[in-house]
Amino acid sequence: MDYWIVGQRASIPQSIYPPIQKSDLVFICVHLCPSVVDMSLPALIEIVPLDQPVRAEITVPGSKSITNRALILAALADGEVTLKGALWSEDTQIMVECLQELGFMVNTEPDPAEPCNRTITVYGNGGAVPPGGTESQPLELFVGNAGTAARFLAPFLCLGSGVYRLHGVPRMHERPQAALFQALRELGYHVESENGNDKLPVRIYGGGSRREEAPTKRAETRNPKSEREESFLTYHSLFESAATKHCKVSIAESSQFASALLLSSKVGGWLIEIEGENAEESPYVVMTSKLIEAFPKAGGTFQIEPDASSGSYFLAVEKLVPSGPEYLEYSGQFGIEVSTQWVNRIAVAHWPDSGWQMDEPFGDYLMLGSVARKARELDREHVPVTRELVHELRQQSAKWVISRKHDLADSIMTAIVWSADEGAHFHLADQKAFYFTDLGRLRVQECERVVALRSELTKCGAKVIEVGDTLTVYPSPLHGAEIETYNDHRMAMCFAILGLKVPDIRIKNPACVKKTFPNFFQKLAAPPPQGLGAEIWEIQDGQRTRKLSGADLFAD
Numbered sequence: 001m002d003y004w005i006v007g008q009r010a011s012i013p014q015s016i017y018p019p020i021q022k023s024d025l026v027f028i029c030v031h032l033c034p035s036v037v038d039m040s041l042p043a044l045i046e047i048v049p050l051d052q053p054v055r056a057e058i059t060v061p062g063s064k065s066i067t068n069r070a071l072i073l074a075a076l077a078d079g080e081v082t083l084k085g086a087l088w089s090e091d092t093q094i095m096v097e098c099l100q101e102l103g104f105m106v107n108t109e110p111d112p113a114e115p116c117n118r119t120i121t122v123y124g125n126g127g128a129v130p131p132g133g134t135e136s137q138p139l140e141l142f143v144g145n146a147g148t149a150a151r152f153l154a155p156f157l158c159l160g161s162g163v164y165r166l167h168g169v170p171r172m173h174e175r176p177q178a179a180l181f182q183a184l185r186e187l188g189y190h191v192e193s194e195n196g197n198d199k200l201p202v203r204i205y206g207g208g209s210r211r212e213e214a215p216t217k218r219a220e221t222r223n224p225k226s227e228r229e230e231s232f233l234t235y236h237s238l239f240e241s242a243a244t245k246h247c248k249v250s251i252a253e254s255s256q257f258a259s260a261l262l263l264s265s266k267v268g269g270w271l272i273e274i275e276g277e278n279a280e281e282s283p284y285v286v287m288t289s290k291l292i293e294a295f296p297k298a299g300g301t302f303q304i305e306p307d308a309s310s311g312s313y314f315l316a317v318e319k320l321v322p323s324g325p326e327y328l329e330y331s332g333q334f335g336i337e338v339s340t341q342w343v344n345r346i347a348v349a350h351w352p353d354s355g356w357q358m359d360e361p362f363g364d365y366l367m368l369g370s371v372a373r374k375a376r377e378l379d380r381e382h383v384p385v386t387r388e389l390v391h392e393l394r395q396q397s398a399k400w401v402i403s404r405k406h407d408l409a410d411s412i413m414t415a416i417v418w419s420a421d422e423g424a425h426f427h428l429a430d431q432k433a434f435y436f437t438d439l440g441r442l443r444v445q446e447c448e449r450v451v452a453l454r455s456e457l458t459k460c461g462a463k464v465i466e467v468g469d470t471l472t473v474y475p476s477p478l479h480g481a482e483i484e485t486y487n488d489h490r491m492a493m494c495f496a497i498l499g500l501k502v503p504d505i506r507i508k509n510p511a512c513v514k515k516t517f518p519n520f521f522q523k524l525a526a527p528p529p530q531g532l533g534a535e536i537w538e539i540q541d542g543q544r545t546r547k548l549s550g551a552d553l554f555a556d
Contacts, residue, residue, distance in 0.1 A: 041511040041521065041555050044482070046544060047499025048535035050321050055345040056528040058314045061116040062087040062304040063357060064516050065284065068095050068148040069291050070302055072156055072263045075104050077124030079299025085111065086304050088118040090515045091146040096120065098141045098153060102160075103130035116519050124299065127267040131206065132162030138203055143168040145446060145487075145515070150200060151180055151256045155264040158189040160206035167201035171487070174199065176444055179250040180257040186247035187270055244269040251285065252276035253444060259288040266292075283358035283409065290356055308359035309490075310517050311348035312411035313497045315363050317532065318346040320424045320501045346532070359411040366415060369400035369434070400431050405438035410490055412436060416453050417494040420462035421501060422475035433474050440469040446515070447486035456483050456495060460502065480504020489515040496524065500532065506539055514555035521553040 067087040072095075074081035086092065088108070096106050104122065111117035132139035141157075143150040143166055150166055154177075157164045167173070178198035181191045190205035251258045251274060261272045262285070274285065296302055321344055352360050404412050418424055419434040442449035454464045454471060459481035463474040480503050485492040489512050499505030513520045524534040525548070536553060537544040546552075 041553060042538040042540075042546075042548070044506055044508055044539040045510050045521075045548065046504065046506045046537045046539050047496050047524070048537065049503055050317075050500050050532065050534060053321070053344045054317070054528055054532050056314075056530065056532055057347045057349050058311075058523055058531065059114050059349045060306045060310040060314070060523075061089065061114055061517060061519075063307040063352070064089065064091055064309075065148065065287065065307075066291065066304050066356065067092045068146075068152060069259065069263060069288060070295065070304060071095050071099065071120070071122065072152050073292065073295045073297075074120075074122035074302075075099055075124055075129075075156070076127050076159075076264065076267055077122070077295075077297050077299055078126040079124055081122050081124060081296060081299055082301045083120040083122070084301060084303045085114070085306070086118050086120045087307065087516065088116050089518055090144060091149065094142070094144045094146045095149045095152075098143065098149060101139070101141055116517065127159070129156060129160030129206070131160055132157070132164040132204075135163055135203075138163040138165040140165050140167070143172060143200075145169045145172045147172070147175060147254070147256060147445070150175075151177070151254070151260040152263055154180055154191070154202070154204060155184060155260050155268065157204045158184055158187070158191075158207050159264055159267055162206050164204045164206065165201060166204065171446065172200055176253045177202070179253060180260060183247040183249040183257065183261060183272075187245045187268070246271040246273065248273045248275055250276040251282060254441065255282045255284040258282070258285050262288050262292065287356045287358075290354075305352040305354060305356070306348065306350055307516070308352050308357040308362060309410040310493075310520075311351060312359055312362045312414040313493050313520075314346050314348055314523075314532075316366065316414050316418045316497055317500055318344045319366060320418055320421065320497065322423065322501075358409040362408060362411045362414070365402055365407055366418065369402055399435050400433070401435040401437060403438045404436070404441060412439075413442070413449065413453065413490050413494050414497070416471060416473060417457065417498050419473045420457050420460070420464065420476060421478050421498065424475070424501065431475070433472055436471045436473065438469060439471060443469075446488040447491065449488065449491070452484075452486050452488065452491055453494075456481070456491070459483070460498070460505070478502045480506070482506045483508060485509050485512055487512045489513045489517065493517065493520055496521070500524070500534055511555040518555045519553075521548075521555070522550070525549055525553055 062085045064087050067083070068091065070083050070086070071092070074083060096108070099122070100106050104125070106123075107121045109119040109121075111119055139162065141153065141164060143153065145168055150168060150172060153166060157166075177193075177200060181193065181198050181202065184191045184204075189207050192203040192205075193199060194201045194203065245268070247261070247270065249257050249261055249272060258272065258274045261270060264270075265272055274282075294302075354360075402408055402412055402415055408415065416434075416436050439450050443451075450466060450469070450471065454466050457464050457473070460478045462476045462478060465472040465474075478498070483491070483495040483505065485495075485508055487509060492507055492510050492513050495505060496507055496510070499507070510521060521536060523531050525531060525536050527533045536548045538546040538548055538552075
């Protein structure tokens with residue numbers, strides 16, 4: 001007999017539970033024996049290497065960065081906004097739940113094209129943010145470990161009235177917020193870090209009518225900027241409305257500080273001066289500005305593109321897993337036997353091409369390193385980028401370098417793990433070392449990612465040298481290991497991909513992928529062309545106990 005259990009179908013022996021009559025509309029819930037129904041990822045899994053090339057086109061969920069920005073803009077819009085292709089994962093669910101807790105009406109519908117996407121409809125209040133609580137009973141908003149939710153909500157709440165309290169998991173309480181909180185204080189808002197360290201938990205006192213105050217003295221007497229920078233700041237912050245307040249914000253630790261302020265700046269009447277790096281070249285600040293420009297502020301529909309960081313894992317597989325052996329095959333066209341090889345052909349459906357996501361050129365950087373940056377610069381200058389020119393640029397480049405600051409965002413972690421295996425880069429056979437620079441921001445994200453990457457790759461036999469914020473990776477013969485993920489979704493996914501090539505890679509706490517990609521392991525195991533056809537096993541007491549499939553592999 002087939003029953004539906006909390007939205008999932010399962011077969012249960014009638015000897016355990018009697019038949020359910022058609023007239024009985026029930027859900028069988030948590031009292032079921034775990035041995036009968038176990039539909040969650042185990043604590044430890046093993047990825048089995050692929051034994052043959054794969055041809056697949058993978059669908060990945062929507063961009064987290066765009067989804068959480070769009071949710072804030074939709075709440076501030078004047079009317080109903082429908083977000084299509086929106087990511088539905090822990091981080092975006094947290095943002096939706098916070099908006100609902102505030103009193104916004106937010107509806108979600110399944111996306112038939114991708115199980116971890118939703119069509120989300122937000123009923124904007126025309127810039128009005130519902131009131132919070134009192135000093136003794138502030139309105140509590142839990143942000144988990146979602147950096148975008150914590151940071152984007154802080155300025156947004158200043159537009160309301162009353163008292164709001166943002167808090168999250170312990171790691172979120174360690175992550176930097178000081179530059180953002182200081183900027184909000186410059187704008188005149190009361191932001192009180194409970195532990196006195198300018199981190200979460202924090203109480204935010206909504207400004208109410210203070211948004212209408214006259215310009216501050218500092219805003220009137222601030223030092224003039226160059227015409228180029230002034231134009232940029234005005235474009236992002238005013239949106240053809242008069243700014244009444246001014247602040248500076250440093251993005252040295254995180255560009256999310258500037259993005260957070262910019263998202264709410266039109267309603268707040270804020271002029272934002274960005275420090276820390278060239279704001280016009282900060283990829284996530286540029287993403288925010290382009291999103292604000294394109295967004296339907298008076299209501300409408302907005303399409304969210306797939307997440308390039310999530311897509312990077314599958315592009316890496318194509319280069320990581322070797323092609324099949326050559327064999328002779330009769331060719332009817334030529335009437336002779338020809339040498340043939342079955343090769344990997346792995347694509348990500350609807351790969352983004354808007355230029356909004358920093359990880360969009362991941363494939364180029366995987367092939368060319370820093371040469372890709374030079375080639376992209378030439379392309380922007382309308383110089384034809386031919387194979388001969390690329391070869392010439394490679395000859396001129398002394399090192400294979402990728403920068404977290406200039407080249408790739410989170411997908412640089414995928415590239416670091418990929419580079420460690422000596423058999424992964426057949427197209428770069430002469431490359432003795434790979435250099436990954438400007439990694440400082442990785443240290444203050446979901447975990448201390450620089451140390452985590454070095455530690456776990458070393459476990460696998462890789463030679464990795466950490467000097468300052470640079471990792472130098474020397475391709476090595478790798479072996480299996482039990483990988484600590486540090487509750488970091490990207491650590492789990494990067495090393496899972498390595499397991500498709502290296503035997504005996506075991507992943508601890510694989511369910512942490514729920515943060516951005518809950519069905520990641522389902523994509524690995526699904527048969528081609530929708531998946532890679534990988535084997536994934538539950539490990540208990542050091543032994544394989546159960547081959548996982550379907551709902552077993554969903555991170556919930």
